[in-house]
Amino acid sequence: LEIFNKNSTELKTKLKQLSQAGKVVALVPTMGALHSGHLTLVSEAKKCSDYVVVSIFVNPKQFERSQDFDSYPDRLENDLKLLKELQVDLVYTPNSEEFYKQPFFCEVNLPALTTKLCGATRPGHFPGVALVITKLFNQIKPDLAFFGLKDYQQYVFIKQLAKDLDLTPEVRGVDTVREGSGLALSSRNLNLNEEQRKKIAPELHKALSSIATAIKGGGDHNEIVSKAKQDLLNSGFNKVDYLEVLQDDLSDYNGDYRHARIFVAAYIDQVRLIDNIAIC
Numbered sequence: 520l521e522i523f524n525k526n527s528t529e530l531k532t533k534l535k536q537l538s539q540a541g542k543v544v545a546l547v548p549t550m551g552a553l554h555s556g557h558l559t560l561v562s563e564a565k566k567c568s569d570y571v572v573v574s575i576f577v578n579p580k581q582f583e584r585s586q587d588f589d590s591y592p593d594r595l596e597n598d599l600k601l602l603k604e605l606q607v608d609l610v611y612t613p614n615s616e617e618f619y620k621q622p623f624f625c626e627v628n629l630p631a632l633t634t635k636l637c638g639a640t641r642p643g644h645f646p647g648v649a650l651v652i653t654k655l656f657n658q659i660k661p662d663l664a665f666f667g668l669k670d671y672q673q674y675v676f677i678k679q680l681a682k683d684l685d686l687t688p689e690v691r692g693v694d695t696v697r698e699g700s701g702l703a704l705s706s707r708n709l710n711l712n713e714e715q716r717k718k719i720a721p722e723l724h725k726a727l728s729s730i731a732t733a734i735k736g737g738g739d740h741n742e743i744v745s746k747a748k749q750d751l752l753n754s755g756f757n758k759v760d761y762l763e764v765l766q767d768d769l770s771d772y773n774g775d776y777r778h779a780r781i782f783v784a785a786y787i788d789q790v791r792l793i794d795n796i797a798i799c
C-alpha cells in the first residue's frame with residue numbers, strides 16, 4: 520500500500536505510468552472512518568479495475584458548521600490497516616491547506632440537482648462535494664469512480680458533473696449495504712442507542728418498502744406517502760425532513776414507477792438518517 524499525502528510530482532508520475540501501461544485505475548473517494556459500506560465500494564472497485572486508489576479527505580467545504588467538521592472522526596490508522604488488508608494499491612490523504620491552496624475562488628454547482636431532497640436543508644453541502652470531486656477527478660484522472668447508492672442524490676449529480684465537465688471517470692453506483700433488519704449501514708447508526716437502532720431505525724426501510732408495494736398496487740402516491748410519514752412519526756421518529764417519490768434522474772414523479780425511487784430523511788432525536796430504494 521502506497522500512501523501519498525499531496526498531489527506531488529511522484530503521484531503524477533505514478534498515475535501517468537499506470538495510464539501509459541493501459542491499466543484501469545479506480546477511485547473510491549471517502550472521508551475516512553471507514554465502515555463495511557466503504558469496504559464494499561473498495562471490493563467492487565477491485566473487481567472492475569487493475570489499480571485501486573482510495574482518497575481519505577475530510578473536505579471542509581462540504582460542512583455547513585465548523586463544529587461538525589471539527590468533530591468528524593479521525594481514524595486514519597485504523598482506516599489504513601483496513602485498506603491494507605483489502606490490498607488497496609494507493610491511498611491519497613491530502614491535507615486541506617495543500618488541497619485548497621489560498622487564495623481559492625472556485626465554486627462548482629449543479630443547482631437543478633443539488634437543491635432538492637438533502638440540498639434543501641443543507642444548501643452549501645452539495646456544492647462542497649461537487650468541488651472536491653471535481654478536484655479529485657482532475658488530480659487522479661481515474662477510469663472508474665465508485666459511490667454508494669445510499670447517497671443516491673450525490674451519485675446522480677456526480678455522474679452528471681463528470682458528463683458536463685468531461686471529467687475522466689465512468690461513475691458507478693454500488694448498492695446500499697443493510698443490516699438484517701433492513702437498516703442501511705451508516706456511521707451515524709453508532710449515535711443511536713440499542714432500542715433506537717433495533718426498534719425505531721429499521722422502520723425507515725420498512726416504510727420505503729411498503730410505499731413501493733402500495734404504489735405498484737395502483738394507489739395514489741400522495742396519499743400513500745403522507746400516511747407513511749405519519750406512521751414514521753408514530754413509530755418514534757421525531758421529524759421527517761422529506762419523504763418523496765422522484766424519477767430516477769431526480770425529476771418530479773410522473774407516474775412511471777418503473778423508473779422511480781422513494782427518498783427519506785428523518786430524525787431520531789438528533790440523529791438524521793437517510794435512505795432510498797427503487798420502486799421496482
Ligand code: PAF
Pocket residue numbers: 548549550576578581648651652670673
Ligand atoms: O460521501 C462521502 O463520503 C463524501 O461526500 C465524498 C463523496 C467522499 C466527498 O467528500
